[in-house]
Amino acid sequence: MVEPLRLGAIEAGGTKFLCAVSDRDGTILMQTRIATTTPDETLGAASAFFTKAAEQLGALSAFSIGSFGPLSLNPVAADYGCITSTPKAGWQDVNLLTHFRCTVDAPMALDTDVNCAAVGERLFGSGQGLDTFCYVTVGTGIGVGLLINGAPHGGANHPETGHIKLPRAPGDDQFAGICPYHGDCLEGLACGPAMQARWGVPAETLPADHQAWDIEAEYLAGLCATLTYTVRPDRIIIGGGVMQPPMFDRVRRALREKLAGYDASMRAIDMADYIAAPTAGPSAGLTGALALAYRTMTRQWPMHWAITDTSSITAEAVHA
Known part of the structure; x- marks a missing residue:
């Protein structure tokens, strides 16, 4: 008889924590949504959920968190497990792993x-069948998840590609940028709040022919050119609220110009396939976190899973 697996995971975002427990096959057994307020309130509610889940379903076999950052991910670092220099008020230096080790007795x-969302895309979305690709999200910030040889990239710490410096787009010389650390880095110039600060209205309200979209495409193409030259991924998947459908063709055209015909393999890129939208759905991050818990326990990815549906998770809905 196969020993039951109980996998716990959190998709920890700046506005909400999605918490879930699944079985070996990725079927959700319990789930809840918690508003991201203070660390004490939010983490306390999450711990209470997993304590209740253990009482009803049995102890967790493995536990994983996919969190906003920056994070300290190097196990030898003194602050390993911490959210570090985040602009999210009150969350700097909060150690997620230390907190949950007090209530969860399982490998973590x-x-x-973004790396967890990339895992979700590899299992169920636009990253299926690919070993090396990038997942970019353009919203409140700009994050890049990177899978190399089928696994999230790690080193001294996770990449912070959203904070690279790029040449200014034509017609965008005066905007100072909004990043509190770098001013006019990529995120400071091209995230959703940067677009609102530059144009005075939310990006999604700008007309399709507004110059804002050409400027945005220039910056995102600059990011994609950098990823192409440094990683040479099989695909770059771009999601997030700023990526309205017409943006994809704008980014593809701008990227083709930036690559400028250099190298035969780059000249052969099919831009319609190379720059792609995510297709794993809004649950990709939580699914990826559960898959990471599965891999922590079994040392392999759960390629047999079906996609997780979290569309019905509410603060009141905890399903057993």
């Missing part, structure tokens, strides 16, 4: 929310 894993 921690990674960025």
Whole structure:
């Protein structure tokens, strides 16, 4: 008889924590949504959920968190497990792993929310069948998840590609940028709040022919060119609220110009396939976190799973 697996995971975002427990096959057994307020309130509610889940379903076999960051992911670092220099008020230096070790007795894993979303895309979305690809999200911030040889990239710490410096887009010389650390880094120039600060209205309200979209495409193409030259991924998947459908063709055209015909393999890139939208759905991050818990326990990815549906998770809905 196969020993039951109980996998716990959190998709920890700046506005909400999605918490879930699944079985070996990825079927959700319990789930809840918790508003991201203070660390004490939010983490306390999450711990209470997993304590209740253990009482009803049995002890967790493995536990994983996909979190907003920056994070300290190097196990030898003194602050390993911490959210570090985040602009999220009150969350700097909060150690997620230390907190949950007080209530969860199981092997643990921690990674960025974008890396977990990339895992979800590899299992169920636009990353299926690919070993090396990038997942970019353009919203409140700009994050890049990177899978190499089928696993999230790790080193001294996770990449912070959203904070690279790029040449200014034509017609965008005066905007100072909003990043509190770098001013006019990529995130400071091209995230959703940066677009609102530059144009005075939310990005989604700008007309399709507004110059804002050409400027945005220039910056995102600059990011994609950098990823192409440094990683040479099989695909770059771009999601997030700023990526309205017409943006994909704009980014593809701008990227083709930036690559400028260099190298035969780059000249052969099919841009319609190379720059792609995510297709794993809004549950990709939580599914990826559960898959990371599965891999922590079994040392392999759960390629047999079906996609997790979290569309019905509410603060009141805890399903057993």
